[in-house]
Amino acid sequence: NAGVTQTxxxxxxxxxxxxxxxxxxxxxxxxxxxxxxxxxxxxxxxxYSVGAGITxxxxxPNGYNVSRSTTEDFPLxxxxxxxxxxxxxxxxxxLGLVGEQFFGPGTRLTxx
Amino acid sequence: xxQVKQSPQxxxxxxxxxxxxxxxxxxxxxxxxxxxxxxxxKGPALLIAIRPDVSEKKEGRFxxxxxxxxxxxxxxxxxxxxxxxxxxxCAASKGGSQGNLIFGKGTKLSVKP
Numbered sequence: 001n002a003g004v005t006q007t008x009x010x011x012x013x014x015x016x017x018x019x020x021x022x023x024x025x026x027x028x029x030x031x032x033x034x035x036x037x038x039x040x041x042x043x044x045x046x047x048y049s050v051g052a053g054i055t056x057x058x059x060x061p062n063g064y065n066v067s068r069s070t071t072e073d074f075p076l077x078x079x080x081x082x083x084x085x086x087x088x089x090x091x092x093x094x095l096g097l098v099g100e101q102f103f104g105p106g107t108r109l110t111x112x
Numbered sequence: 113x114x115q116v117k118q119s120p121q122x123x124x125x126x127x128x129x130x131x132x133x134x135x136x137x138x139x140x141x142x143x144x145x146x147x148x149x150x151x152x153x154k155g156p157a158l159l160i161a162i163r164p165d166v167s168e169k170k171e172g173r174f175x176x177x178x179x180x181x182x183x184x185x186x187x188x189x190x191x192x193x194x195x196x197x198x199x200x201x202c203a204a205s206k207g208g209s210q211g212n213l214i215f216g217k218g219t220k221l222s223v224k225p
Contacts, residue, residue: 004155033212040121042201042217043156058212090155098144098205101213103155 001026004104006091012110013081021076021107023091031094032074033101036060036087043090049074050097081111115139116204118216125192126224133187133219135202140183142204146213147176147187150199159200160187192223 007022025032033048045058049068063085065077074093078085088108092101117136125131135145146161162169162176162185169176173190189196202216 040217042118043213043215045212045214048212092155097212100146100158100161103157105155106153 003027004091004093004102006089006104006107008107009105010108012112013078014112015081015083017081019078019081021078021089021091021109023074023076023104024072025074025091025093025102026072027093027095027102028071029093029095029102030071031097031101032068033058033092034064034066034074034076035090035092036085037090037106038087046076046089078109083111085109086111115214116202116216118202118219120219121217122220122222124222124224127193129192129223131189131192131196131221131223133200133202133221134184135186135204135216136182136184137204138183139204139206141206144205145176145178145185146203147174148201148203148215150201150218152198156201189221192221194223194225197221197223 004025030051034046035043037043044060046064047066049055055066088106090106091104094101119134123131147159148156149159150156160171160174164180175188178185199218199220201218203213205213
């Protein structure tokens with residue numbers, strides 16, 4: 001099993017550009033989530049999904065969009081990138097809402 | 113409002129020492145308290161977790177102590193090694209549909225040889 005995979009590993013955007021961060025898992029987990037990690041801020045939840053077709057907002061959802069058309073994939077879309085979105089983004093999955101979350105390797109995003 | 117407060121921000125110990133990382137929470141509805149370990153350039157990984165019906169849990173050199181009345185829990189690393197150098201995050205969640213993990217801000221641990 002590959003676990004949780006994320007692409008790309010690194011990305012540089014200009015302000016106003018849009019892009020999609022990809023996340024996939026092969027563990028048949030129902031729950032998937034996106035976090036951003038900033039220095040001294042810990043991990044903050046952006047959006048999450050409890051199953052295909054179901055998504056909800058986390059703590060810091062503004063400027064991001066998600067969809068969940070399959071159990072395996074949970075892409076995160078930046079609609080119009082801003083320098084404040086410079087961060088490391090982690091995707092995670094778990095069997096249920098409570099329990100061990102498996103994190104991907106992260107995407108380091110810089111917005112100029 | 114910071115629901116899970118973690119301290120210290122950074123910690124330096126000598127090999128063999130026992131670093132202790134503390135977390136405090138506000139919400140008494142939290143019933144799952146995991147610790148995650150993150151190495152540079154990697155995603156966090158679950159280290160150990162506890163539920164409030166026990167006061168202590170050990171897994172190898174890692175121990176969680178839990179004080180329900182004080183709403184505090186802590187991670188102890190026995191006989192720490194340079195390979196334990198990492199960032200540690202505590203977290204908490206409620207059961208049911210509100211079960212998303214809320215993370216502390218992290219503690220960067222450095223174990224000197």
